[in-house]
Amino acid sequence: MPTTAPPAAHAFTDVTASDSTLRRFLHGLPGVDTVGLEARAAALGTRSIKTTAKAYAIDLAISMVDLTTLEGADTPGKVRALGAKAVHPDPTDRTAPTTAAVCVYPDMVAAAKEAVAGSGVLVASVATAFPAGRAALDVKLADVRDAVAAGADEIDMVIDRGAFLAGRYLKVYDEIVAVKEASGAARLKVIFETGELSTYDNIRRASWLGMLAGADFIKTSTGKVAVNATPANTLLMLEAVRDFRAQTGIQVGVKPAGGIRTTKDAVKFLVLVNETAGTDWLDNHWFRFGASSLLNDLLMQRQKLATGRYSGPDYVTVD
Known part of the structure; x- marks a missing residue:
């Protein structure tokens, strides 16, 4: 299976030598056909999944969820409860798969690690002055190191959107490289905040810059702004990781986050993955959902397939 590698290991090292070479490369990427992109995303969203395929898709989607709490009112007790749900999403049915991870602020990592110990559920932590990313680099790196020291398996960083939109691509690149180094063995998820990038061309450029x-x-x-994951922006990012692997041999994961609330939504995204990037990405090592409210609907639909009855929201735990 292809694996990720440090930036020096791939064929594009020269394009990051300076601001001008990086800008020339990113602005030389093919322009996005907005009408074509949105039409393809809409067409793939009409695919119908039934019976055993639907049961498979539901369990796969559950296993891809990053169960998340990122509120100022988070407490160790709330995080422990979230961890317990990640390990046993449906306490009445131990055949339900675990979620991929729980995602918390750095100061809650230790509580999350304790809650999921021995289960295989990973602990992800947002860092780098999440969600705005407005802080000095040394503050961002300290945030990352605190999370890693507490045991985070994954770091979710936010890019400096102001720098990106101002065309200061090398600054954004250098920050990602620095955060990657500070993350050590933890896997790094780079958040673009696509709703603030304005254009599909910018989303394509950000995708390549992050990779x-x-x-x-x-x-x-x-998940903190008005426009979050959509089928079209996720399709565009899936095309980017597919093309990046074709050119470098390096596989990069994709995580749509925010606004994915129903099983029907999740299945649409899984179809996008299968039809765009391919089956190598149909695994929680390479694809995740950042959508905690999604889990309850997945569990209700799973119960309906198993029993023939729709139990309703009162039969699943509240996040």
């Missing part, structure tokens, strides 16, 4: 800098995952959004 060039060594991202293990590229992620649409923080």
Whole structure:
């Protein structure tokens, strides 16, 4: 299976030598056909999944969820409860798969690690002055190191959107490289906040910039703005990781986050993965959902397939 590698290991090292070479490369990427992109995303969203295929898709989607709490009112007790749900999403049915990870702020990593110990559920932590990313680099790196020291398996960083939109691509690149180094063995997810990037061309450029800098995952959004993951922006990022692997041999994951609430939504995204990047990405090592509210609907649909009855939201735990 292809694996991620440091930026120096791939064929694009020269394009990151200076601001001008990086800008020339990113602006030389093919322009996005907006109408074609949105039409393809809409067409793939009409695919119908039934019976055993639907049961498979539901369990796969559950296993891809990053169960998340990122609120100022988070407490160790809330995080422990979230961890327990990640390990046993449906306490009445131990055949339900675990989620991929729980995602918390750095100061809650230790509580999350304790809650999921021995289960295989990973602990992800947002860092780098999430969600705005407005802090000095040394503050961002300290945030990352604190999370890693507490045991985080994954780091979710936000890019400096102001620098990106101002065309200061090398600054964004250098920050990602620095955060990747500070993350050590933890896998790095790079969040673009696609709703603030304005254009599909910018999303394509951000995707390549993140991958060039060594991202293990590229992620649409923080979930904290009005426009988050959409089928079209996720399709565009899936095309980017597919093309990047074709040219470098390096596989990078994709994580749509925010706004994915129903099983129907999740299945649409899985179809996008299968039809765009391919089956190598149909695994929680390479694809995730940042959508905690999604899990309850997946569990209700799973119960309906098993029992023939729709149990309703009162029969699943509240996040």
